[in-house]
Amino acid sequence: MTTISLSLNGETSFQKLLGHNKEVMKKWSELGEVLENTMSLSKDLKEHVRTALAHGNGCLYCKAKREPAKDIQDEKTIKALGFVSVFLRVGSAIPKGTFEVLKETFNEKEISELCAFVCFTTASQYFGEMMDLRP
Template identity: 55%
Template structure:
């Protein structure tokens, strides 16, 4: 059971927890859709990063959506996943030599998008963990 009850507003269990504040839910969902879509980085790369982060960020609902799939990794995805793991290990304080490596494989536009995606995904996963959101909650809709 989640920490708080679901609101009647929202399409997913996650949105129903944010739905107690409809404007926050709307803006959060909009930003999530923007960040998850193809941009400077592909949606597929970002999904592998989301999965990488989910394994450590404590949200069972997010973890249940799957582990990263190394068979889907190309060189860029491998570099991004490694960067996400460093982010997790250092709690956001990325050592400069790590950024030096990332700068060799990504443009500044891509790095900005990658960092924004990692931070937003982590915030979403922390929210799910705080709210004790479980994969079984999907059945309750």
């Protein structure tokens, strides 16, 4: 059972928890859609990042969706997951050298998008855990 009751607003359990504040739910969902769909990084890369964050952040709701892949060949995805690994260890105090590694493969727009996606996804996963959201 979730920490608070589900509201009548929203389609998913996550949205219904945010739905006690309809405007927050609406804007949160809109930002999530923008980050997931209309940017320069592939959906596949973002899904690998989301999965790695779910397992690193301990979000049971998100972890239930899939296990981290072990046979990734795409260089961008490998480097993005390396970045996630550093983030999960040190939080926002990412060493400058980590960004230098990213710059070998990503342009600045992509690095900005990756960082925004990591922060937004982490916030979503923290909220889900805080609210005891389960699969």
